[in-house]
Amino acid sequence: MRQTSVSSRDRLRTALEHREPDRIPLDFGSTNVTGIHVSCVAALRDYYGLPKEPVKVYEPFQMLGSIDDGLRAAMGLDVIGVFPRKTKFGAPAADWKEWDFRGLQVLVPGDFRTTTSPNGDILVYPQGDLTAAPSGRMPVGSAFFDIIVRQPEIDEEKLDPADNLEEFGPLSDEDLDHIERSARTAGASGYGVVGSFGGTSFGDVGLVPAAALKNPKGIRDVAEWYMSTRTRRGYIHRVFEGQCEIALANLASVHSRIGDSVDCMYVCGTDFGTQTSAFCSVATFRELWFPYYQRVNHWVHANTNWKCFKHSCGSVERFLESFIEAGFDIVNPVQCSAAGMDPAELKRKYGSRLVFWGGGVDTQKTLPFGSPREVREEVLRRCEIFAPGGGFVFSAIHNLQAGTPVENIVAMLDAVHEFNGVSHA
Secondary structure (H helix, E strand, O other): OOOOOOOHHHHHHHHHOOOOOOOOOEOOOOOOOOOEEHHHHHHHHHHOOOOOOOEEEEEOOOOEEOOOHHHHHHHOOOEEEEOOOEOOOOOEOOOOEEEEEOOEEEEEOOOOOEEEOOOOOEEEOHHHOOOOOOOEEEOOOOOOOEEOOOOOOOOHHHOOHHHHHOOOOOOOHHHHHHHHHHHHHHHOOOOEEEEOOOOOOOOOOOOOOOOOOOOOOOOOOHHHHHHHHHHOHHHHHHHHHHHHHHHHHHHHHHHHHHOOOOOEEEEEOOOOEOOOOEOOOHHHHHHHOHHHHHHHHHHHHHHOOOEEEEEOOOOOHHHHHHHHHHOOOEEEOOOOOOOOOOHHHHHHHHOOOOEEEOOOOOOOOHHHHOOHHHHHHHHHHHHHHHOOOOOEEEOOOOOEOOOOOHHHHHHHHHHHHHHHOOOOO
């Protein structure tokens, strides 16, 4: 095991302040976008000789597995996460039970309930209510769920922004108690801490279908939502305005409970980039999303010591100046394979103003399909680019997917430790 006098939390904070820490902080599992598929977590436990036991699925939509203290130490990680009380499908992350995930025994929340369709697809139900229509489907051969769109027929005259706000509201005492317990425990752990509290991800198409609601109303089809950002922009503004007011009140409640137990806050996962282009123009981003991100980030910076974390896949270099102006401190996943996302150019242009949380290795090609040698070489190149001067937290480009060879995951981790000059076993 590594020996150091610098805590993981101090290491993360140094990197977030754009100062060079003793070594690059390393994150897997602290958020829903830096996670590891449960099958890979189980394989890593076997690789490191940890006790064989079912892994908790903390995020069932993507089937992400929890990383416990033993595995976190074996991997040499520096960051842990605080998550909402309920999962994306509306079931509290509690009362864990065993579930046979296609031959792998895992733990899922007690109210996580599924059926199997005649063709073998696995269906999951909102809030575990089997009398409701299913809100997620895992096709045969897949390893995660797709959201089922349950778009009611739209009557323009009756379309009400309140319908798209149904899933948002004041956090309950139970929610706040959960966040407080989790944050206090995490804050005392010695690790860096990311808080994910929910409610601040404006127009994330992964959330628009409202998988936790039994009967979602409003605009819930992803294609319809995208078209509405152009054709019903006033409606979208009213949704965002209502969501923003709720979010700011909830953040005040959360901060009153946890203070600065967390180091940064996961603000949103709304994607603006594709592999080669973008979902909207910079002008549209600034007119429609920018004001609400700016309000949230301003509140965070004015009232807390937290940093603000923005996730957006794809080719987003064109948005980075606007992200900075909106108050984001951190960008993730840094998809270096997308158009205009050359890592050296990103570091040169934005490295003193944005923390790059990710970008460490490509998860579309190199990590799943390359050799351990190719993984090592890419990781070392990325560390050489991103590490100088701080402002870098190593993670892969988005979650590690099912089927990724455990030898490649270990080669990635070993390469980071090699770059850091750390003997890690």
